[in-house]
Amino acid sequence: NLLLGIGKDAVPDASSNDFGGRGAWYQGLKLSLFDVSVPSAPTEVDSIIIGKRGTQSEALYDHHALAWLPATDQSPARLALPVRLHDRPGDNDWFDPARPNSYYDWTHTGLYLFEIDNSGVTPAGRMVVEEWSAETEYPYWWSDGGNGDRAVLLDGSVHYVHGAKVWSAAWETPEEFSGPE
Numbered sequence: 001n002l003l004l005g006i007g008k009d010a011v012p013d014a015s016s017n018d019f020g021g022r023g024a025w026y027q028g029l030k031l032s033l034f035d036v037s038v039p040s041a042p043t044e045v046d047s048i049i050i051g052k053r054g055t056q057s058e059a060l061y062d063h064h065a066l067a068w069l070p071a072t073d074q075s076p077a078r079l080a081l082p083v084r085l086h087d088r089p090g091d092n093d094w095f096d097p098a099r100p101n102s103y104y105d106w107t108h109t110g111l112y113l114f115e116i117d118n119s120g121v122t123p124a125g126r127m128v129v130e131e132w133s134a135e136t137e138y139p140y141w142w143s144d145g146g147n148g149d150r151a152v153l154l155d156g157s158v159h160y161v162h163g164a165k166v167w168s169a170a171w172e173t174p175e176e177f178s179g180p181e
Helices: none
Strands: 002-012 024-035 043-050 067-069 077-088 105-117 120-131 150-154 157-162 165-170
Touching: 024 077, 024 120, 043 120, 067 150, 077 150, 077 157, 105 157, 120 157, 120 165
Parallel strands: none
Antiparallel strands: 002 024, 024 043, 067 077, 077 105, 105 120, 150 157, 157 165
């Protein structure tokens, strides 16, 4: 009776003329868990917003980017989702955090892990494989990219394929990942 939605958070654009004034500015990545036990009246049980305007996930465009393990008697359902996080204030003169159309700069790329049960969506860790630094020569789109990111969840382990590299970790300790291999 649960349905997981993966999309974007949005804020209304009061000045929009689109669709009779119903325009909006998308923001960060949003996971929403819905109770659909009454199909005519779905209700949101829980939601998580990741990052700010500019944050992306390949899962928004390609269902193969998701990795999923159903719940068992011993553990809740598990989800792995590749994320290109944008949450640093823009590095330009026109950036204004009060404006919903302001893009945030890239922070890191990695695999975000979640556990899902009837009570909601719980972050379980992340495997960060690329990070911004002042010495970064190119923005994220010039790096290994993110196209084709995949994950494999196997028993108590998680494996993340990004670019031409593979990182691995125990589910319980994703920040202690090994790799790239």
